[in-house]
Amino acid sequence: MDIEHLARGVLAGERRALARAITLIESGREDHRHSATDLMERLNAVGHGREALRIGLSGTPGVGKSTFIEAFGMMLTAAGRKVGVLAVDPSSARSGGSILGDKTRMERLSREKGAFIRPSPSQSHLGGVARRTREAIALLEAAGFDAVLVETVGVGQSETVVAEMTDLFALLLAPGGGDELQGVKRGIMEMADILLVNKADGELKAAATRTCSDYAGALRLLRKRPQDPEGFPKAMTVSAAEEAGLAQVWEEMTALAEWRRSEGHWAARRAGQARYWFEAEVREGLLARLRREPVKGAMARLAAEVEAGEVTAAVAAETLLREYLGA
Amino acid sequence: MDIEHLARGVLAGERRALARAITLIESGREDHRHSATDLMERLNAVGHGREALRIGLSGTPGVGKSTFIEAFGMMLTAAGRKVGVLAVDPSSARSGGSILGDKTRMERLSREKGAFIRPSPSQSHLGGVARRTREAIALLEAAGFDAVLVETVGVGQSETVVAEMTDLFALLLAPGGGDELQGVKRGIMEMADILLVNKADGELKAAATRTCSDYAGALRLLRKRPQDPEGFPKAMTVSAAEEAGLAQVWEEMTALAEWRRSEGHWAARRAGQARYWFEAEVREGLLARLRREPVKGAMARLAAEVEAGEVTAAVAAETLLREYLGA
Numbered sequence: 001m002d003i004e005h006l007a008r009g010v011l012a013g014e015r016r017a018l019a020r021a022i023t024l025i026e027s028g029r030e031d032h033r034h035s036a037t038d039l040m041e042r043l044n045a046v047g048h049g050r051e052a053l054r055i056g057l058s059g060t061p062g063v064g065k066s067t068f069i070e071a072f073g074m075m076l077t078a079a080g081r082k083v084g085v086l087a088v089d090p091s092s093a094r095s096g097g098s099i100l101g102d103k104t105r106m107e108r109l110s111r112e113k114g115a116f117i118r119p120s121p122s123q124s125h126l127g128g129v130a131r132r133t134r135e136a137i138a139l140l141e142a143a144g145f146d147a148v149l150v151e152t153v154g155v156g157q158s159e160t161v162v163a164e165m166t167d168l169f170a171l172l173l174a175p176g177g178g179d180e181l182q183g184v185k186r187g188i189m190e191m192a193d194i195l196l197v198n199k200a201d202g203e204l205k206a207a208a209t210r211t212c213s214d215y216a217g218a219l220r221l222l223r224k225r226p227q228d229p230e231g232f233p234k235a236m237t238v239s240a241a242e243e244a245g246l247a248q249v250w251e252e253m254t255a256l257a258e259w260r261r262s263e264g265h266w267a268a269r270r271a272g273q274a275r276y277w278f279e280a281e282v283r284e285g286l287l288a289r290l291r292r293e294p295v296k297g298a299m300a301r302l303a304a305e306v307e308a309g310e311v312t313a314a315v316a317a318e319t320l321l322r323e324y325l326g327a
Numbered sequence: 328m329d330i331e332h333l334a335r336g337v338l339a340g341e342r343r344a345l346a347r348a349i350t351l352i353e354s355g356r357e358d359h360r361h362s363a364t365d366l367m368e369r370l371n372a373v374g375h376g377r378e379a380l381r382i383g384l385s386g387t388p389g390v391g392k393s394t395f396i397e398a399f400g401m402m403l404t405a406a407g408r409k410v411g412v413l414a415v416d417p418s419s420a421r422s423g424g425s426i427l428g429d430k431t432r433m434e435r436l437s438r439e440k441g442a443f444i445r446p447s448p449s450q451s452h453l454g455g456v457a458r459r460t461r462e463a464i465a466l467l468e469a470a471g472f473d474a475v476l477v478e479t480v481g482v483g484q485s486e487t488v489v490a491e492m493t494d495l496f497a498l499l500l501a502p503g504g505g506d507e508l509q510g511v512k513r514g515i516m517e518m519a520d521i522l523l524v525n526k527a528d529g530e531l532k533a534a535a536t537r538t539c540s541d542y543a544g545a546l547r548l549l550r551k552r553p554q555d556p557e558g559f560p561k562a563m564t565v566s567a568a569e570e571a572g573l574a575q576v577w578e579e580m581t582a583l584a585e586w587r588r589s590e591g592h593w594a595a596r597r598a599g600q601a602r603y604w605f606e607a608e609v610r611e612g613l614l615a616r617l618r619r620e621p622v623k624g625a626m627a628r629l630a631a632e633v634e635a636g637e638v639t640a641a642v643a644a645e646t647l648l649r650e651y652l653g654a
Contacts, residue, residue: 037641044639131641271634278633281644282626286613286652299609306605307598312371314364314458317608325613326653 001035007042013082013144018116025135026121040135043142052084052141052148053257056162058188059172061153064198068172068240069149070106075246076147077114084140084148085109088133088158089120116140127284130161134277137165159188164276167266168193168256170249173215175199175208193233193256195219196249200237212237227269229259295324328362334369340409340471345443352462353448367462370469379411379468379475380584383489385515386499388480391525395499395567396476397433402573403474404441411467411475412436415460415485416447443467454611457488461604464492486515491603494593495520495583497576500542502526502535520560520583522546523576527564539564554596556586622651 001024009017025036059065069085076083085106109115121132133150140148150166152158163169171192189195195215200208215235222233234252238245260266289295302316311319328351336344352363386392396412403410412433436442448459460477467475477493479485490496498519516522522542527535542562549560561579565572587593616622629643638646 037639037645040639041642044636134640271636274633274636274640275630278630278640278643279626281640282617282647282652283614285644285648286617287610290609290613299606303602303605306601309371309601312364312367313461313601313605313608315368316605317612318364320609321612325609 003035003038003042007039007046010039010043010139010143011046011048015113015116018139018143021139022118022136025139026132036135040138043138046142048142050141050144052137052145053168053253054137054141054166055147055149055253056159056166056169057149057151057172058153058159058162058169058192059198063172063174064240065151065172066105068196068198068238069151070109071240071243072246072249073106073109073115073149074112075243076250077109077112079247080114081146082114082144083116084136084145085115085117086133086136086140086148086150087118087120088126088129088150088152088162116145126157126161127280130165130277131281133162134165159191163191164273167260167269168253170194170196170253172196172198173211175204175211190222193228194249194252195233195235197235197237198240201239201242201244205239208237208239227260227263227265229256229263232256289325295320298324330362330365330369334366334373337366337370337466337470338373338375342443345466345470348466349445349463352466353459363462367465370465373469375469377468377471379464379472380495380580381464381468381475381477381493382580383486383493383496384476384478384499385480385486385489385496385519386525390499390501391567392478392499393432395523395525395565396478397436398567398570399573399576400433400436400442400476401439402570403577404436404439406574407441408473409441409471410443411463411472412442412444413460413463413467413475413477414445414447415453415456415477415479415489443472453484453488454607457492457604458608460489461492486518490518491600494587494596495580497521497523497580499523499525500538502531502538517549520555521576521579522560522562524562524564525567527572528566528569532566535564535566554587554590554592556583556590559583616652622647625651 006017006021006024010021021039024032024039027033027036057065057069059068073083073085106117110117118136121129137148137150148166150162152162159169169191171188171194173195175197195212197208197212197215200212212235219233219235236245236249236252238249240246257266260269290299299320302311302320305311306313306316333344333348333351337348348366351359351366354360354363384392384396386395400410400412433444437444445463448456464475464477477489479489486496496518498515498521500522502524522539524535524539524542527539539562546560546562563572563576563579565576567573584593587596617626626647629638629647632638633640633643
């Protein structure tokens with residue numbers, strides 16, 4: 001594979017090159033992984049200086065997440081912006097079904113020239129999904145995309161992962177009922193920069209407005225974080241169905257991003273994220289040795305001795321570390 | 328330190344030897360750690376064949392956990408049984424306060440000759456607390472204790488840790504209100520072998536009976552686990568204050584243990600736990616290399632390059648793994 005050629009295609013914003021590059025980084029084959037690392041390194045070395053607004057988006061099922069993403073994406077492409085949509089769904093490997101897995105779900109947006117939609121890669125562990133999603137974000141950014149939406153379900157661990165790879169975090173809520181009633185896990189609310197109360201239309205409009213002002217009140221009680229300008233975190237109503245309030249959401253997001261850039265929070269956050277993923281990859285790479293021979297076999301033999309009570313867990317672990325892992 | 332002598336003291340059930348041994352395993356000093364491993368290995372090699380009933384006990388604050396443990400422990404010692412009480416409290420290191428930290432909390436029980444109470448060691452991480460608790464359990468078992476209660480707070484992660492080192496798990500609840508209202512995290516209910524609705528006395532007696540039968544009904548709807556005999560998991564009422572129902576709790580626990588022994592589940596669970604902790608210690612030992620020189624320094628230098636965008640996280644991680652960790 002001509003990685004140099006592929007990198008040039010991505011930098012030129014060519015759709016086919018981008019699709020091929022993402023397929024490459026999602027591959028589990030060892031030679032593909034080497035090529036993918038080579039590709040990412042080349043794109044990094046170019047110093048293209050392009051930065052998309054990376055937006056994490058969470059919300060429990062039923063809140064209208066895909067309708068919102070499609071309407072929000074259409075609004076952006078209509079304004080001449082390029083938008084990528086990715087998903088982090090740790091459950092997709094098990095369930096077979098996946099958020100964004102259903103291609104028809106965002107049919108209109110997927111036909112847009114300025115949009116690029118990719119479902120969650122079906123990896124068995126969150127770490128694998130996280131790596132591929134980070135690389136896909138970097139590819140979309142190198143290809144000149146203005147915004148990358150990273151969608152996830154409101155289940156806790158995946159939100160933390162998404163927050164570690166995005167510039168801001170939006171939480172979509174339904175009118176009426178508190179966040180706990182809606183199944184939003186504790187801790188996710190605290191991560192949000194923008195709360196979006198969806199379905200502010202028809203007979204739910206009044207309820208949405210009320211829910212929004214309830215949240216706005218609650219947000220004012222929270223301690224101000226250094227990375228927040230006046231008025232943030234912010235609660236807003238939107239109607240994905242009626243495509244209302246979407247441009248305002250984008251305005252607020254870009255205003256927040258602009259402030260964070262000027263105050264140095266943007267760069268600090270991206271640097272901190274880079275360090276976080278470096279350390280995560282080191283840990284993962286180190287632990288991968290336990291799954292390879294001869295360590296794997298020795299570990300199985302020692303585990304059998306531990307199970308039989310012939311040796312304590314501590315001594316068996318010490319033995320393995322000393323004799324097979326040079327630790 | 329004469330480890331051979333200490334081991335003999337523990338096996339003879341000497342209180343002072345036991346206390347010294349537990350102090351030794353709780354020490355963070357490197358030479359103490361070596362002596363502790365030596366001690367545990369000697370006790371394991373003796374093949375003393377003693378097995379305590381290891382009981383995990385959880386319950387949110389206010390449910391009467393210490394009153395229950397004291398009353399339950401007094402009932403056991405009165406029947407001539409030896410009972411140990413340990414705590415796993417991951418928060419103790421931070422908060423300074425600790426469950427069981429207050430020595431006066433179980434004043435009566437702590438004066439009993441047949442009882443041995445030890446607060447949670449103040450470690451900074453759950454892994455350290457877990458190791459010391461496992462070793463303390465093994466020491467109490469070697470010293471001929473009949474039951475070891477491992478207490479924890481209902482916060483989730485520590486329950487999983489306690490379940491991986493005990494033979495059965497009991498959850499203490501208050502009358503009235505569901506488990507979620509009582510702050511019991513999801514998943515903990517599913518771990519319980521016995522639900523104990525406490526405070527079945529005075530004006531709360533009727534509520535306790537009702538709550539208990541509600542839970543009994545709910546438990547019948549759960550899918551039967553292979554490790555459960557007919558009628559388990561079980562819900563029971565107790566009154567720690569009036570010391571009522573405690574002997575029945577012990578009877579149910581021993582009946583459950585007896586059935587699991589005869590069906591092979593007991594040995595299988597202990598073997599599985601031993602393997603689990605062996606693997607956990609290997610992982611922890613491997614990752615400890617990242618905190619030692621020269622890896623630590625190299626990692627810091629590479630992290631700075633990653634933060635500055637000079638190299639991608641993936642390539643930096645590969646470099647560290649290849650050049651410093653032989654992986």
